[in-house]
Amino acid sequence: MEVREAATLPGVTEAALRPLQPSSRRFWLIAAGLGLLVMLGLVAYVTQLTEGLGVAGYSDHGFWGIYEANLVAFIGVSYGGALVSAILRLTNARWRAPITRLAEAMAVFSLLSGMVFAVIHLGRPERLWMLIARPQISSPLVWDFVAVMTYLVANLMFVYLPLIPDIALVRDESRLSRGWRGRLYRFLAVRWQGLPEQDQLLRRAIGTVAVLIIPLAVIVHSVLSWAFAVTGRPGWDSTIFAPYFVVAALYSGIATVIVVVAAFRKAYRLQRFIGLKHFRYLGYLMLALDLLYLYFTFTELLTEGYVMNEEVVPVLEAVLVGQYAPYFWAFIFGGGLIPLVLVAVPRTRTVPGILTASILVVAGMWLKRLLIVVPTVAHPLIAGAWGSFQPTWVSAAITLAAAAAVPLGLMLFFKLFPVLAIYEMEEIAEEVQAAYAAGPQLLTEALSA
Amino acid sequence: MHSQRLAMLLSRRRFLTGCAVAAGGAAAAPVLVGRALAAPVSPEAAKRQWAFVVDLRKCDGCEHCTKACQEMHHLAKDQKWINVYKLNSAEGSLRFMPRLCMHCENPPCLRVCPVGATFKNAEGVVLVNQNTCIGCRTCMAACPYEARYFNWQEPPKAPQMMDASMPEFPVPQKKGTVGKCILCVHNTQVGKLPACVEGCPMEALYVGDLKADAATNGRETVKLSTFLRENDAVRFREELGTRPRVYYILGHGQKLSY
Amino acid sequence: MKRAILPAALLLAVLTPAVAAAQQTSQPANTKLTLSSNQARDGKGREVPGLLVVNATLTTADGKALNGRTIDFYQRTELFGPRNAYIGSAVTDSAGAAALRYEAAQSGPQELLARFAGTSDLARQEATDRVNVAESAMPFKGEPLPLGSVAKGLAIGVGLLGLAVWVLLLGIFIHTIIGIRRCVSNEA
Numbered sequence: 001m002e003v004r005e006a007a008t009l010p011g012v013t014e015a016a017l018r019p020l021q022p023s024s025r026r027f028w029l030i031a032a033g034l035g036l037l038v039m040l041g042l043v044a045y046v047t048q049l050t051e052g053l054g055v056a057g058y059s060d061h062g063f064w065g066i067y068e069a070n071l072v073a074f075i076g077v078s079y080g081g082a083l084v085s086a087i088l089r090l091t092n093a094r095w096r097a098p099i100t101r102l103a104e105a106m107a108v109f110s111l112l113s114g115m116v117f118a119v120i121h122l123g124r125p126e127r128l129w130m131l132i133a134r135p136q137i138s139s140p141l142v143w144d145f146v147a148v149m150t151y152l153v154a155n156l157m158f159v160y161l162p163l164i165p166d167i168a169l170v171r172d173e174s175r176l177s178r179g180w181r182g183r184l185y186r187f188l189a190v191r192w193q194g195l196p197e198q199d200q201l202l203r204r205a206i207g208t209v210a211v212l213i214i215p216l217a218v219i220v221h222s223v224l225s226w227a228f229a230v231t232g233r234p235g236w237d238s239t240i241f242a243p244y245f246v247v248a249a250l251y252s253g254i255a256t257v258i259v260v261v262a263a264f265r266k267a268y269r270l271q272r273f274i275g276l277k278h279f280r281y282l283g284y285l286m287l288a289l290d291l292l293y294l295y296f297t298f299t300e301l302l303t304e305g306y307v308m309n310e311e312v313v314p315v316l317e318a319v320l321v322g323q324y325a326p327y328f329w330a331f332i333f334g335g336g337l338i339p340l341v342l343v344a345v346p347r348t349r350t351v352p353g354i355l356t357a358s359i360l361v362v363a364g365m366w367l368k369r370l371l372i373v374v375p376t377v378a379h380p381l382i383a384g385a386w387g388s389f390q391p392t393w394v395s396a397a398i399t400l401a402a403a404a405a406v407p408l409g410l411m412l413f414f415k416l417f418p419v420l421a422i423y424e425m426e427e428i429a430e431e432v433q434a435a436y437a438a439g440p441q442l443l444t445e446a447l448s449a
Numbered sequence: 450m451h452s453q454r455l456a457m458l459l460s461r462r463r464f465l466t467g468c469a470v471a472a473g474g475a476a477a478a479p480v481l482v483g484r485a486l487a488a489p490v491s492p493e494a495a496k497r498q499w500a501f502v503v504d505l506r507k508c509d510g511c512e513h514c515t516k517a518c519q520e521m522h523h524l525a526k527d528q529k530w531i532n533v534y535k536l537n538s539a540e541g542s543l544r545f546m547p548r549l550c551m552h553c554e555n556p557p558c559l560r561v562c563p564v565g566a567t568f569k570n571a572e573g574v575v576l577v578n579q580n581t582c583i584g585c586r587t588c589m590a591a592c593p594y595e596a597r598y599f600n601w602q603e604p605p606k607a608p609q610m611m612d613a614s615m616p617e618f619p620v621p622q623k624k625g626t627v628g629k630c631i632l633c634v635h636n637t638q639v640g641k642l643p644a645c646v647e648g649c650p651m652e653a654l655y656v657g658d659l660k661a662d663a664a665t666n667g668r669e670t671v672k673l674s675t676f677l678r679e680n681d682a683v684r685f686r687e688e689l690g691t692r693p694r695v696y697y698i699l700g701h702g703q704k705l706s707y
Numbered sequence: 708m709k710r711a712i713l714p715a716a717l718l719l720a721v722l723t724p725a726v727a728a729a730q731q732t733s734q735p736a737n738t739k740l741t742l743s744s745n746q747a748r749d750g751k752g753r754e755v756p757g758l759l760v761v762n763a764t765l766t767t768a769d770g771k772a773l774n775g776r777t778i779d780f781y782q783r784t785e786l787f788g789p790r791n792a793y794i795g796s797a798v799t800d801s802a803g804a805a806a807l808r809y810e811a812a813q814s815g816p817q818e819l820l821a822r823f824a825g826t827s828d829l830a831r832q833e834a835t836d837r838v839n840v841a842e843s844a845m846p847f848k849g850e851p852l853p854l855g856s857v858a859k860g861l862a863i864g865v866g867l868l869g870l871a872v873w874v875l876l877l878g879i880f881i882h883t884i885i886g887i888r889r890c891v892s893n894e895a
Binding site for chain 3: 138150153161190192195197201202204209212216
């Protein structure tokens with residue numbers, strides 16, 4: 001395909017716009033498969049609406065379970081986007097350039113997926129409007145609602161603003177912008193022509209949102225943690241729940257970024273732009289967050305376990321050596337120690353090695369969220385037998401549907417919008433060019449180094 | 450020239466759009482804040498302030514109270530608004546502890562409800578409006594007494610004439626909402642005893658009024674403050690700051706489990 | 708047979724009046740119970756709000772004081788119908804007097820009841836008294852919640868902060884988009 005290439009980055013535009021062309025059969029088969037999973041989830045949800053939440057595995061001693069864990073997990077995973085796009089932007093890490101679009105888009109879709117669970121877990125979702133009509137400000141759920149909405153708006157802006165010049169690029173490609181697509185691109189490109197004034201406005205906006213999105217991210221997961229921590233239940237009654245959740249989100253988020261980048265890099269043949277270096281750097285970030293998360297987990301357990309307060313001991317015992325112990329230790333090894341070793345040891349610090357570590361982390365951190373929710377709820381507060389949340393086909397189907405919706409959403413998203421952030425990559429290329437005052441050859445090397 | 454125009458664009462537009470949004474927000478803010486700060490109905494003004502006493506010396510664990518309550522409110526068998534716990538005491542004997550909603554003066558359930566479905570009426574009874582409840586179960590997480598139950602499926606039907614379904618008489622229960630002991634306000638309002646008090650064959654349950662300083666189990670009536678003081682009555686987990694309205698008179702050697 | 712009847716009838720004739728006489732004497736003697744209540748005063752003679760001294764005197768019908776008997780005191784209250792709330796007991800002294808200090812929870816007119824349960828020799832007796840309580844001894848007061856002012860301040864502060872964030876986000880967005888669009892129309 002002949003496209004108007006960016007002056008400084010040969011081949012980037014062509015690669016970024018390739019998915020916008022008619023896709024292969026394999027693409028549509030995968031999309032159909034994911035779509036089927038989503039449909040199955042919808043069927044399961046309708047079942048839940050008619051039968052009641054009991055059919056999803058809930059009971060009086062399992063009043064919170066997989067949906068609440070999913071809410072935290074999926075929203076947490078979106079933090080990868082904030083980390084890669086915002087934090088790396090503010091720290092001027094140039095290597096982020098080819099992966100920002102993937103990270104930001106993943107953040108939006110996982111955030112949307114997570115927010116859906118806030119509705120699914122309600123016994124009366126049709127009354128959701130009451131949250132807006134008569135919110136009670138003392139409630140942590142109201143804080144959740146406001147924080148997550150604000151974060152969603154910030155993330156949408158953060159995906160959209162750097163996308164404007166890229167959309168303008170596609171708009172100008174007549175072969176890609178026919179019919180409704182053309183109308184969509186023209187509307188979304190808001191008359192972008194690459195003028196210096198427009199450039200200045202856009203950069204300032206992106207910079208401001210990048211700065212705002214970081215405290216917002218911290219607030220959102222802190223507030224999510226407080227929905228648990230302010231109930232004072234043994235197992236949740238912890239002062240460090242807020243930073244604990246934030247670190248968990250960053251950790252699982254960066255792992256998800258690695259998985260998404262690896263998958264789309266392979267599928268869209270972006271190996272020229274995303275190399276081992278990117279995986280290594282992401283891997284190092286993941287390693288640091290791994291250590292931080294294990295540190296938080298240890299602190300939490302030590303301070304509760306040492307005092308041996310009779311209220312907390314049953315929960316700790318159940319998690320460390322009791323009925324939930326297999327899951328907990330599976331998390332520590334699978335989601336904590338093995339990924340640590342895989343990234344730390346140079347031999348395994350390859351793309352397959354880092355990818356394996358990331359997949360383990362994503363699965364492990366999801367399991368960990370379940371371990372935070374279920375045992376505390378199952379523990380009887382006065383006397384009697386332990387209850388538990390028991391997943392059923394309904395809750396499993398809905399969880400799978402949400403998990404499938406994220407890659408499906410990304411696949412469809414990149415059919416309309418470039419998978420590489422051309423504008424941002426150019427921005428960085430110009431910086432490098434100015435710094436090195438070198439020719440195109442050295443430039444491409446400098447960018448992929 | 451461009452930069453001049455740009456400077457104009459930046460300053461004027463930013464100011465105007467900022468103002469517009471701020472104005473809208475400023476209008477909404479007082480409403481939200483006002484609702485948050487709205488004071489509840491003053492307890493000094495109400496005629497009665499309900500309290501409850503459980504005399505554990507007399508309870509024999511027969512669970513007639515549980516059944517009477519379930520019958521009156523058409524509850525499912527696993528919803529025990531007054532639940533009798535069987536506790537093993539230190540010396541190995543079996544003790545019983547009926548637990549109902551504590552109708553706390555400082556209820557954690559009320560604080561965490563996002564839509565204000567849980568409220569406290571003027572006479573101190575904590576009620577749930579099942580027409581408002583969105584079913585998030587945060588109140589169930591916050592209650593330290595496990596006093597709340599959820600309708601996980603379609604609840605049992607009530608006879609047609611009883612379909613009153615208001616917080617003071619939530620019969621029949623509504624699927625996807627929370628239910629709990631309501632201190633039978635529908636009865637007390639018309640001078641009738643709560644179902645559990647009426648149904649207890651051991652006369653172990655007393656319902657009382659803090660203002661009149663009297664409590665009755667249906668047969669005998671006592672001066673509440675004296676009754677509590679002379680029998681060393683305690684409240685369950687009051688160190689949590691909940692200020693419960695339910696008092697327990699412990700049997701010899703008993704302690705309240707947590 | 709005829710010889711047995713005569714002694715039997717004689718026995719019955721003697722026993723019946725004796726039994727009747729015995730029954731006559733085992734009927735409990737009449738008692739008299741009086742009840743009065745006064746506002747309690749402290750050492751300086753001031754009235755103590757809501758505190759009453761309730762005095763009951765138990766005598767036989769002819770005024771002889773009955774010592775060492777338990778008198779139960781009740782207050783008539785309206786709680787699920789009219790009921791007698793037990794407020795305490797006292798034992799009569801050599802003068803037949805029993806006294807109880809009673810804290811009235813509610814102000815206004817109240818009716819008190821004293822009851823002597825009675826024994827096999829003494830008749831059961833009750834006495835009532837009406838008294839007007841000027842002030843409650845234990846007025847009910849709702850206690851304010853701790854940290855109330857902190858909570859209010861926090862709610863307002865965080866609310867304003869949230870508002871500021873929204874204003875900033877939306878303001879920047881609208882400003883940027885409008886600005887970008889305007890650049891082109893101005894050019895043209």
